[in-house]
Amino acid sequence: MSDRYIDFANSSLGHRLVAAIGLPSPVRLERWQAGRLRPVEGALLLGGGALVSKVQAFANRLTDAIYTYGTETSTWIPGHGPKLKAVVFDASDLQHTDQLKQLREFFQPLLKNLDNSAHLVILGRAPENLSDPFAASAQRALEGFSRSLAKELRNGGVLQLLYVGDGAEDQLEGALRFFLSPKSAYISGQVIRLEACTTPVEDWTRPLAGRKALVTGAARGIGASIAETLARDGAEVILLDVPQAKADLDALAARLGARTVALDICAEDAGNQLIEHLPEGLDILVHNAGITRDKTLANMTPEYWDAVLAVNLNAPQVLTQALLDSGTLHDNARVVLLASISGIAGNRGQTNYAASKAGLIGLAQAWAPLLKERGISINAVAPGFIETQMTAHIPFALREAGRRMSSLGQGGLPQDVAEAVAWLGQPGSGAVSGQALRVCGQSLLGA
Ligand SMILES: NC(=O)c1ccc[n+]([C@@H]2O[C@H](COP(=O)([O-])OP(=O)(O)OC[C@H]3O[C@@H](n4cnc5c(N)ncnc54)[C@H](O)[C@@H]3O)[C@@H](O)[C@H]2O)c1
Numbered sequence: 514m515s516d517r518y519i520d521f522a523n524s525s526l527g528h529r530l531v532a533a534i535g536l537p538s539p540v541r542l543e544r545w546q547a548g549r550l551r552p553v554e555g556a557l558l559l560g561g562g563a564l565v566s567k568v569q570a571f572a573n574r575l576t577d578a579i580y581t582y583g584t585e586t587s588t589w590i591p592g593h594g595p596k597l598k599a600v601v602f603d604a605s606d607l608q609h610t611d612q613l614k615q616l617r618e619f620f621q622p623l624l625k626n627l628d629n630s631a632h633l634v635i636l637g638r639a640p641e642n643l644s645d646p647f648a649a650s651a652q653r654a655l656e657g658f659s660r661s662l663a664k665e666l667r668n669g670g671v672l673q674l675l676y677v678g679d680g681a682e683d684q685l686e687g688a689l690r691f692f693l694s695p696k697s698a699y700i701s702g703q704v705i706r707l708e709a710c711t712t713p714v715e716d717w718t719r720p721l722a723g724r725k726a727l728v729t730g731a732a733r734g735i736g737a738s739i740a741e742t743l744a745r746d747g748a749e750v751i752l753l754d755v756p757q758a759k760a761d762l763d764a765l766a767a768r769l770g771a772r773t774v775a776l777d778i779c780a781e782d783a784g785n786q787l788i789e790h791l792p793e794g795l796d797i798l799v800h801n802a803g804i805t806r807d808k809t810l811a812n813m814t815p816e817y818w819d820a821v822l823a824v825n826l827n828a829p830q831v832l833t834q835a836l837l838d839s840g841t842l843h844d845n846a847r848v849v850l851l852a853s854i855s856g857i858a859g860n861r862g863q864t865n866y867a868a869s870k871a872g873l874i875g876l877a878q879a880w881a882p883l884l885k886e887r888g889i890s891i892n893a894v895a896p897g898f899i900e901t902q903m904t905a906h907i908p909f910a911l912r913e914a915g916r917r918m919s920s921l922g923q924g925g926l927p928q929d930v931a932e933a934v935a936w937l938g939q940p941g942s943g944a945v946s947g948q949a950l951r952v953c954g955q956s957l958l959g960a
Contacts, residue, residue, distance in 0.1 A: 516900065516916060519923055539922035540669045542698040543630035545932065547745070550718070551576055552694035555598025555628055558582070558589050560619050562606030564636050564677060564685070571686045574717070575599070575693060582619075596628035599693040603636040604655055605677060608648040616658050630669035632693045635659050636685075639676035639706050652676075656704055663702035663955055664920050671701035671921075671955075680709030684944035687714055691936040699929035701920055702955035710943035712845050712888065719747030720939045725795050727751045727787075729778055730802030732758035734901040735851065737765055738927035739799055742935045744769045748797060751790070753778070778802055778828040784835030794843045795836060797938040800829035800873075801851045805903065807862040818865045825869035830876060833891075837884075845888035847938045850877055851930075852893040854951060858959030870895070874949045881947025890946035894933050897953025898924040921954035 522538045553576035559565050560582055572579045576599070580589035589597075602619050606612075616635075635658075640649040655674055663672040673692050677685065684707050691697055714720045726743045730736040731752035744750045753774040754762045766773045774790045776783060803825045806817035829850055836842040855863050856870025877893045884891055898904060898915035904924065907915065916924040933952050936942055951959075 516923055540629065542669045542921065543695045544698050544928060545695045552690045553599045556580055556595040557599040557693070558597050558623065559601050561603030564603040564605050564682065567682045567685055568601055568689065575689065591622040591626055594626070597623055597626055598628045598631055600631070600633045601636065601689065605636050605638045607651045608645065609651060613651060613654055620662065627668070627670055630695065630698060632697065633670065633672040634689060634692050635672070635674045637674060637676050639678060642678065660702045669921065671697065673700065674704045676704065676706045678706065678708045681707040681944055684710050684941050687939055687941040688944070690717065696932035696936065699921065699925035699954050700933065700952050703951055705945060705950065706948060707944040708946070710941055712940035712943055714939050714941045721797070721935070722747035724748045724797055725751065725793060726797035726799065726938065727753060727791065727795055728799045728801055729753045731765065732761040734903065735896070735899060735927045735930050736801040738931040739801055739934050740765060740769060740771065742928070742931035743797065743938060744771065746935050748938070778832060779823045783828065784832055787832060788835060788839045788841050791841050794841050796843050796846050798833065798836065798842060798846065798848045799934055800849070803851055805863070805866050807866065809862050810864045813865060821865040822869050825866065826872040829873065842889065845940065845943060847942060848889065848891040849934045849937050850891070850893045852895040852949060854895050854897045854953050854956055854959050857895060857949070877949065878947045885946065888943055890943045892937050892945055892947070893949040894930060894937065895949050895951045895953065896925065896930045897951065897956040899930060900924045900926055918958065919954035919956040923954065925952060925954060
């Protein structure tokens with residue numbers, strides 16, 4: 514559904530009125546358009562430590578406008594250089610409290626020179642892997658800095674912190690293609706850990722070419738958008754939804770040239786049925802199907818409780834186990850579980866839903882090390898307020914609060930969640946596993 518307040522705040526009268534009475538003024542976020550090739554359309558500023566040379570090795574595939582502070586050929590001078598569309602600062606060398614001032618020195622001059630919907634990334638080293646307590650403390654400080662600066666950005670700017678593990682430098686291109694581009698328009702203030710991964714992306718224009726992907730709950734909403742995005746990126750997509758949604762499923766399948774499976778994921782023999790439908794195996798498994806049955810716990814019926822836990826948590830567990838045991842899920846497969854920020858922050862009236870979504874995050878964390886040997890990654894994507902039929906049914910006041918209570922001051926689109934899933938589905942994204950990636954515009958709810 515459309516967000517009329519954004520339309521109003523971006524009209525000429527609305528813009529002045531909103532500013533005059535101090536209301537939030539969300540901007541229209543720049544999103545990835547079909548046919549676009551370059552992740553960054555505009556100036557990219559690089560700075561900081563030794564990892565910058567790794568980024569420079571592929572930076573010309575991101576954009577042709579690359580700048581650094583203080584080199585002779587492509588010096589960027591605040592107030593004189595072009596507005597910045599993207600910024601990467603390598604803070605991985607910072608080992609002492611004293612050195613943290615480099616963050617202020619680097620970022621302060623550029624903050625008034627950011628283009629609309631600018632994407633900023635800070636690189637660091639995961640504190641838990643450092644033996645020197647002071648170095649670990651300095652690297653942990655990056656988290657507080659980046660989450661706070663993300664909240665200060667204006668005009669649709671977003672910022673993430675990537676902790677780069679040993680050997681993970683080779684996977685920086687895939688991560689930066691995502692986090693510096695409009696594909697991550699609705700992600701901000703996130704901390705992601707990259708590990709070494711041996712499966713590269715062969716073709717950046719079709720990073721999922723040759724991969725078979727199953728999306729559950731694909732008939733509408735976020736699931737339909739995920740299916741479209743995986744197909745755009747070259748995957749052969751199989752769409753699953755309940756038999757009652759078969760008409761919508763067939764219509765989408767016709768558009769995407771996809772196959773369909775009409776199946777209730779909670780059916781007794783769902784595992785076997787699914788295996789029969791996937792004789793050639795599977796490379797990407799997206800557990801998107803989910804339901805809400807909201808009541809405060811005092812009024813929660815057993816039926817409401819059971820239905821939500823069965824669809825949202827038990828079915829992904831049972832089906833993933835069946836696909837693993839049968840060998841249907843290939844080595845180096847990518848599994849993505851649709852969680853929710855409710856599962857991180859909790860939400861009144863959603864004890865059942867939040868339990869199921871937190872359980873999914875726990876599942877990703879627990880399964881990741883066990884599946885590592887086979888090169889399989891498993892992650893949760895936790896959307897915040899996304900404009901779908903699910904959120905259209907939320908009462909008006911709560912819906913408005915859900916939209917505005919984030920750094921970006923608006924709800925996300927199904928496309929925003931779909932882009933995150935598609936990135937995690939890439940061969941090179943085996944660098945990320947056991948993590949929960951929030952797609953929530955840096956919602957004020959939760960960590
Ligand atoms: N919309 C949001 O703001 C939001 C926020 C956080 C998380 N999520 C999660 O994202 C996912 C998709 O959400 P959405 O808003 O697109 O929901 P939606 O209700 O629009 O679509 C869910 C789809 O899942 C299917 N489904 C439900 N039960 C099923 C079953 N037993 N077997 C097979 N298919 C089944 C439905 O038929 C439907 O097509 C859900 O897991 C949801 O919890 C959504």
